[in-house]
Amino acid sequence: MIHAVTMGLGLFGLWLLLSGFLDNTLLLGLGVFSCVVSVYIAARMEVVDHESVPLQLKFGVFGYLFWLSAEIGKANWAVTKVILSPRMRLNQRMITVQANQTTDVGRVTFANSITLTPGTITVETERQSFLVHALTNDAADLEALTDMGNRVSAVENRS
Incomplete structure (x- = not known):
């Protein structure tokens, strides 16, 4: 579960960085939605593990x-x-x-x-x-x- 949360936060952070939309509520909501769907699909595919989502950035x-x-x-x-x-x-x-x-x-x-x-x-x-x-x-x-x-x-x- 912790790996999925880490992956979701990382995806959303990357989305924020690349999109630049910090003031539009609709776009922020859609960004959160797309990250949640991506994490859900990755979890269903069983690709969320300790190697694909490192918990600490060395x-x-x-x-x-x-x-x-x-x-x-x-x-x-x-x-x-x-x-x-x-x-x-x-x-x-x-x-x-x-x-x-x-x-x-x-x-x-x-x-x-x-x-x-x-x-x-x-x-x-x-x-x-x-x-x-x-x-x-x-x-x-x-x-x-x-x-x-x-x-x-x-x-x-x-x-």
Whole structure:
């Protein structure tokens, strides 16, 4: 029950943030109604559990998101330099990155973090490893990708 309430509050908070309607009673009521219906459907589908609705937002998530934003900015700059260079120094290759995350959410976060970083994309996922396509040698830095995985694991394990 607590997970459903948490999910409902989160959905309504997101709805308020995205809609911007704070002074229209009808729209607020419809927003509450849509969130209640969404939670009801999710509960009937039995997808409301401890993994899909975390009760506490770990503070490490904010640090990780800040770090990831900086990494995305650095990778954007590196890819921009390669693209604008008179001779494109592309050295495309596929690499395998070990995934040591213990939960599905951790693995998805790691795979999406790789894909969000310009110059890399997660092509295939297995239980313990990912196949990653990299545009350049810098993007294919296995040490940097392993560090990213370790950071995701650190956030994931702080329970």
